[in-house]
Amino acid sequence: MDLYIKLLIGISIPFAFLTLFTVFRLLKTRRNLQKVSRVTIPPETSHDIVLKTCQEYAVSLDMEDSLSRLLEYLKGSVSVSAISFLIPTSEGSSDYIFKSHLLYEVAEAFVNSDLSALREYAEKNLGASVQNIDRRVDGGPLNSSSTVKALSRVIFPIEAGDFKGAISLSSRRSGHFSGLLEKDLQSLFSLCSTYFTLLSDVAQKEHRKFKSMVDSMRDGVFMVDEEYRFLIVNPAIKEMLGLHEAETVNIVRVSSFFSTRFSVEDVISEVFALGKIKIVDNILLNDQYYHLSAIPVKVRDSITGVVCLVHNDTPEKELEKMKRDFSAMIIHELRSPLSVIRGTSDFLLKEEKNLDIAQKESFLAQIKDSSDRLLKLVNDLLDSAKIESGNIELFKSEVDLNKLTSEVVDYYAKSAEQKKIALSVDLAKDMPTLQADADKLRQVLNNLISNGLKYTDEGGEVRVSTKKEDSSLRLLVADTGKGIEDVNKELIFQKYKQMEYAKTTEKRTGLGLAISKGIVDAHNGKIWVENNAPKGSVFIVELPL
Ligand code: ADP
Numbered sequence: 014m015d016l017y018i019k020l021l022i023g024i025s026i027p028f029a030f031l032t033l034f035t036v037f038r039l040l041k042t043r044r045n046l047q048k049v050s051r052v053t054i055p056p057e058t059s060h061d062i063v064l065k066t067c068q069e070y071a072v073s074l075d076m077e078d079s080l081s082r083l084l085e086y087l088k089g090s091v092s093v094s095a096i097s098f099l100i101p102t103s104e105g106s107s108d109y110i111f112k113s114h115l116l117y118e119v120a121e122a123f124v125n126s127d128l129s130a131l132r133e134y135a136e137k138n139l140g141a142s143v144q145n146i147d148r149r150v151d152g153g154p155l156n157s158s159s160t161v162k163a164l165s166r167v168i169f170p171i172e173a174g175d176f177k178g179a180i181s182l183s184s185r186r187s188g189h190f191s192g193l194l195e196k197d198l199q200s201l202f203s204l205c206s207t208y209f210t211l212l213s214d215v216a217q218k219e220h221r222k223f224k225s226m227v228d229s230m231r232d233g234v235f236m237v238d239e240e241y242r243f244l245i246v247n248p249a250i251k252e253m254l255g256l257h258e259a260e261t262v263n264i265v266r267v268s269s270f271f272s273t274r275f276s277v278e279d280v281i282s283e284v285f286a287l288g289k290i291k292i293v294d295n296i297l298l299n300d301q302y303y304h305l306s307a308i309p310v311k312v313r314d315s316i317t318g319v320v321c322l323v324h325n326d327t328p329e330k331e332l333e334k335m336k337r338d339f340s341a342m343i344i345h346e347l348r349s350p351l352s353v354i355r356g357t358s359d360f361l362l363k364e365e366k367n368l369d370i371a372q373k374e375s376f377l378a379q380i381k382d383s384s385d386r387l388l389k390l391v392n393d394l395l396d397s398a399k400i401e402s403g404n405i406e407l408f409k410s411e412v413d414l415n416k417l418t419s420e421v422v423d424y425y426a427k428s429a430e431q432k433k434i435a436l437s438v439d440l441a442k443d444m445p446t447l448q449a450d451a452d453k454l455r456q457v458l459n460n461l462i463s464n465g466l467k468y469t470d471e472g473g474e475v476r477v478s479t480k481k482e483d484s485s486l487r488l489l490v491a492d493t494g495k496g497i498e499d500v501n502k503e504l505i506f507q508k509y510k511q512m513e514y515a516k517t518t519e520k521r522t523g524l525g526l527a528i529s530k531g532i533v534d535a536h537n538g539k540i541w542v543e544n545n546a547p548k549g550s551v552f553i554v555e556l557p558l
Pocket of ligand 1: 460464465468492494495496497505523524525526527550
């Protein structure tokens, strides 16, 4: 029996030891495993945090917002007492933002120790000069009776190009950040900094492109935030407001510019309130018409600003007026020769028996003259429509410009004589022929010579000449008439454009020069007007050889 008990004890004691030892080993391994997972950040979590933070930065380009998000993500993955950052309010500024997110109740002193550690780090390692600090604390409440101290702390730089700040994580446990965790955090923040820098580079490039686009716009552009701070201002708006380049645009200046017509502040606040585009049209100020569009700028469904585009509508309004005048004039131009044709033919039919041959001939000549006028008008309208639609067709052949010029001048000899205007021609020698549409060039000459005669008073002169240049031929029609002011020298080649004095002249449509320009352009040539000395103008047509 004794032997039996001894044997049992002899076997069970080592067995019990072995079991206890195994259980102990198992528990230790488990505890170690738990410890490791608490002090490391798994790569996929780290990757996720960097991705989400950079996404935030890509949308807002706001370091404070992005780091605040980063704190949120981090607190779920690392066990610390506080996570804080210190960043400048803008690149190179000495005003700083300090934000601390507390995960446990700590005393003010704990937060202060984080702040001074970050400040020291920024000044020593980032070359920062920290002057004013805007301090924000959130998360676990501050508890003045707490004696918790930061026994371990790690600080990492956080950068976006030249924008430099620092982030700290502190723990009430000593040696908390040794080893793996510090390494993980280090690579997480350095990855964030790399991506922030890349994103801010892209943003800066885009900003430069955007700025040069806005600066080159002829419309005035400005953007304000909710507090009417001007975030974007282009040179055109300064010019509209009559400001120098160095002067700043502010809400007072903009509203006083429009104040006699409407309140810009009201328009902007309406756009902020309703989130819809608002347009103010027909703003007449100092003889100029303006059009203002106020457009909401939305970032993630909230309106962060309002962009205002100010367009000077005056040229468009003038064109509209010109078109209206033109329609009225065309109606008149169609109606008057038609009335002559109708009245004269009625009279001829009724009174035919009582009229002699000479009288009949005179009435028929009136009918012919009026139908010529109508035909000319209709042809001009057709030509200008063709030119406008780019459908002008050239039938080119070998053209002798001198011959063509003398023919057209001869044609006008009689009417020049009637108007007592000296019409002369001066043809260059050794003029080569050129490939051109003779009928269309005749049309140009007709227009220039008839204009010369039309806008020159009795006793004046119209001189037509040709000239050979190195690789082109020139045609010049000079008169001693009214002349054309510099501001109108290009405008008269636009459709419908007539000077005030010409509006009273019968049979003018304002199409002749536009058609002439269309024809010359189709020949790859140039047409322009210069002053004639001592008075009048010279129209010059240059055709390439
Ligand atoms: P219009 O049928 O009105 O003459 P044009 O296109 O030929 O149309 O000319 C446009 C305008 O240019 C004219 O209305 C006139 O004001 C101005 N103009 C053209 N030729 C002359 C000229 N030789 N001298 C002064 N003004 C001219």
